[in-house]
Amino acid sequence: MTIHEHYPLQRLTTFDTAATARRYLRLDREVEPLLASGLLDSDYLILGGGSNIVFTRDYPGTVIQLAPNSKIKIQNSKLITGAGLQLDALVDHCVDRGLGGGIENLSAIPGTVGGAVVQNAGAYGVETGEFVDRVDALDLHERRRVTLSRQECRFAYRTSLFKEQPGRYLILEVHLRFATEYAPVLKYKALADELQRRGITSPTQRQMRDLITSIRWAKLPRPEEHGSAGSFFKNPVVDRDTYLRLRDAYPDMPEAHPTPPDNNSTFKIQNSELSYKLSAGWLIDRAGWKGRTLGRAGVWPRQALVLYNTGGCTGQDLLALAQAIQADVLNKFHVQLTPEAILI
Ligand SMILES: Cc1cc2nc3c(=O)[nH]c(=O)nc-3n(C[C@H](O)[C@H](O)[C@H](O)COP(=O)(O)OP(=O)(O)OC[C@H]3O[C@@H](n4cnc5c(N)ncnc54)[C@H](O)[C@@H]3O)c2cc1C
Structure with a gap:
């Protein structure tokens, strides 16, 4: 186990925001020593390929990554x-x-x-x-x-x-x-x-x-050209009334298919219990955000669900854009968007 202090994380995530970890541990073949190392007694975070994690600030604990x-x-x-x-x-x-x-x-x-x-x-x-x-x-x-x-x-x-x-x-x-x-x-x-x-x-x-x-x-933006975390927001799941209200107001909205609240349920599902997964990309696009930038964060011109690093984007730039989009979509459609990407 090799532990590095104050380790740069920028190249370890695809969004490419500048941040450092207080400690960084890369695990090779032997993983058990981690259990007795004491590192698990304070803050730690497991990092995979970093394609769905965005660091919006320095990380004060240990980042653990498998080789x-x-x-x-x-x-x-x-x-x-x-x-x-x-x-x-x-x-x-x-x-x-x-x-x-x-x-x-x-x-x-x-x-x-x-x-x-x-x-x-x-x-x-x-x-x-x-x-x-x-x-x-x-x-x-x-x-x-x-x-x-x-x-x-x-x-x-x-x-x-x-x-x-x-x-x-x-x-x-x-x-x-x-x-x-x-x-x-x-x-x-x-x-x-x-x-x-x-x-x-x-x-x-x-x-x-x-x-x-x-x-x-x-x-999609290629990670080697523009930093992103893929789809930044989840497709929101809404109740039937909300779906019908939006469909009436926006006939161009993509059709959503109903899903039961619990896929394992053996009971007969009432219509009112069905939920509908909307296209977050469509909501963001319809709210006028596709291709727009705020600070050094942008909405990908070919896919509104993807927020990207226009160059030198900080975690704060990204948060400001994400929050502006969430507020606008909530205001226009009364639908809450939640991030799919993990924001640290
Ligand atoms: C251009 C682009 C396109 C994308 N397209 C898609 C897509 O089509 N569909 C989709 O679902 N996602 C997509 N993503 C998001 C992302 O690629 C996936 O979610 C991916 O599976 C995350 O894997 P990762 O190794 O990068 O995980 P990370 O981002 O490093 O971590 C994700 C989570 O997994 C945990 N984790 C990682 N490895 C381990 C481990 N070994 N043990 C325990 N916990 C672990 C982390 O702690 C974190 O909570 C896209 C991303 C980009 C940049």
């Missing part, structure tokens, strides 16, 4: 990967071997496998949690190794047990399971339309991966 990991093994038809592996490298590995129908829809999401499990990262109708069989982790509160089943991980829209209890678990390894037959997941009309435009009728997994990668980078 990059490229270890993938197959055991009893399950694929086991270290949490420090880049998610995109895992997707590429699966596509190369024809594993994991659907996982190709997660192509080009920055960050690590561990971070994707915490956030239940998702794209194009697929979420990371769907592939998780179990997770091996250190329970940093109980100071011991634990194994958590998929059910115990409590995956839901952009959240999980790990997000509900930040700092409790350090994810070390993830066991993945896959469907045996490959079938492309085409829940998103944009994908089906693009395939049709390219004249592809039954896409291979590799074709899906290439297509998704190219669609994503056409509309």
